Amino acid sequence: MILVYKNANIFYTDQGKGTAIVLIHGFLENATMWDEIVPQLTKKNRVITIDLLGHGKSDCLGYVHSMELFAETVEAVLKHVRIRKCILVGHSLGGYISLAFAKKNPHKIKGLCLMNSTSNPDDEDRKKLRIRANKMVQNSFESMVKMAVSNLFHQDNLIKFKNEIAIVKKEALQTSLQGYIAANEGMKNRLNTNHVLTDNSFKKLIIIGEKDPVLDCNTSLEEAKKTNSQFVVFPDGHMSHIENIDELKVALKEFVKSI
Template sequence: MTITYKNTPVFYSTKGTGNPLVLLHGFLESHKIWLPFTDKLSSERQVILIDLPGHGQSGTLSDVHNMELMAEVVREVLNNIGISEASIAGHSMGGYVSLAFYEKFPTMVKALALINSTSEEDSEERKFNRDRAISLVQKNKRSFVSMAISNLLTKKNDQKFKGELNILKEEGQKLTENSITAALKGMKIRTNKTELLAQFKGQKIIVAGQKDPVMSFNSVKRVAKKTNSTLKTFPDGHLSFIENEADLLEIMLLID
């Protein structure tokens, strides 16, 4: 299904009934990453999948897709469906959007699950790397997308899940240069949400890969402890929805 927000199409799908769970994808991804989970989850509750701005079948809204703008898009979808409260699980960038959503619309959030994500802002080094990435996208988008997705796994898993990664890369290549850079700029300027997460009284789950090449495991552990969140760990990288699909599903079935 598609709604229009600020003259721009936003894609979403919904399946199941009761106790809504919103699933948000990460950077260069789309709602399709959650399709292997949808049947099982929707047998117990309503599951809403959304293509965030500039991703999947949703259009580009701005030169900068900050997390707050993406959160507004999520609210617009929920309002359109008629949902006033939902649990939210987000992978990587989707986790950043989940926290921005809670900050803007606190009464609408029942539970939060950050999957391969964090409440912390970018380090100075990470911000520098975002700028480098923007430059690379403008020079050679195809090369950037392929490299960026391959860098999310350990070398071993990069080969083990080659087929799954190729599908991800194909989806990523469909994104425009503008949509990719808009997300990079938005992630770069996001603010620290650790205190906000600590104040949240609902269920809080953080899923982390011990060998995540782009998300410091020790940093995520520190966030989980500081925010009193339940930490679930896997021995692999940044794409738990691929590397640890069955075990991640079991965790997602526990979300309130």
């Protein structure tokens, strides 16, 4: 389905009945990343998936997609489908957006799951990497996107999940060049949102990859303890919905059930 927000088409899906669960994908992904998860969750819940600005079938809205702007579009979809309270599950970039949404609308949150994500801001090295990537991608979009996808998996899994990675790369290439740059700019500029976790009483879960090449496991564990968030640690990388799909299904099912 399509919602027009500020003259931009926002694609979303709406399935099932019950407690509303909103699944928010990561950078260079789209709603299809949840295809293995949705059938399980819709057995007892209403599940919304959204293509973020500049990703999948959704348009861009300017040249910087801040976390707050992304969150506005999520809010617009939820208002459109008349959802007042929900459980948010955000993968990577989707987690940053979930935090921005929760900061503005804490009363609308029943639970928040950061999946391979963090409430910490980018450090200086990560900011420099994003600046460099945004320059390079303008000349070599396809190769940069494919490399970025490969870098999200633990190295030992590149052969094991060869077919799945090929599909992820194909979906990633649906992201527009403008969408790539605008999201990277937004992520680079985002602020520390530890307080969103510490200051609110809704249920919180952080899903951590022990060998995540993007987010250091020990730093994530410290964050979970500092923000009084529940956490689970999976044995692999940044792409838990592929590398640790069985463990993820169990963790999400238990988290939803606990709310």
